[in-house]
Amino acid sequence: MVKRFDRDRLPDPVSGFEAEGLTLKGPGLWKTTACPFHGGRDSMRINTESGAWRCMNCGEHGGDLLAFVMRFHLLEFMQAAERLGAVVEDGTPSRPRPKATLSPAAALALIQSETWLIACTALATADALPDEQDRARLIEAARTIQHIMSEVPA
Numbered sequence: 001m002v003k004r005f006d007r008d009r010l011p012d013p014v015s016g017f018e019a020e021g022l023t024l025k026g027p028g029l030w031k032t033t034a035c036p037f038h039g040g041r042d043s044m045r046i047n048t049e050s051g052a053w054r055c056m057n058c059g060e061h062g063g064d065l066l067a068f069v070m071r072f073h074l075l076e077f078m079q080a081a082e083r084l085g086a087v088v089e090d091g092t093p094s095r096p097r098p099k100a101t102l103s104p105a106a107a108l109a110l111i112q113s114e115t116w117l118i119a120c121t122a123l124a125t126a127d128a129l130p131d132e133q134d135r136a137r138l139i140e141a142a143r144t145i146q147h148i149m150s151e152v153p154a
Contacts, residue, residue: 002089003082004089008086013048013064016084020072022036032044032046033046037072038060040057111145115145
């Protein structure tokens with residue numbers, strides 16, 4: 001089944017941050033809490049309407065609860081959305097993505113362009129390849145690939 005993100009399923013900011021173990025304190029729209037990123041006791045501010053958050057000490061910040069969960073738990077977007085219960089299956093069977101493969105000619109063309117890039121870099125910056133023999137071998141490899149490419153039908 002295909003999974004998709006549903007923003008409406010995200011918990012409200014207050015309960016979401018509290019579920020992450022934070023204790024929100026203070027009056028008003030912006031609440032204070034401990035910063036889990038650097039261990040500060042009362043340096044993080046959380047907007048109880050939008051979920052925006054910022055540590056006034058270490059500078060960590062984000063626009064909503066989802067961004068916090070991604071950053072704090074080092075998760076990708078959909079992983080964080082799943083953790084927060086904001087992912088649904090839409091009933092469509094998922095299809096495996098076909099592997100992208102290169103034809104032999106395309107692979108050689110890619111190798112050719114990368115080799116020329118390396119050769120040009122080595123020639124332009126002596127520090128990249130300081131040994132003259134190594135530079136000569138690299139240039140010869142680029143020429144060999146160029147020769148092979150000239151014999152491969154397009």
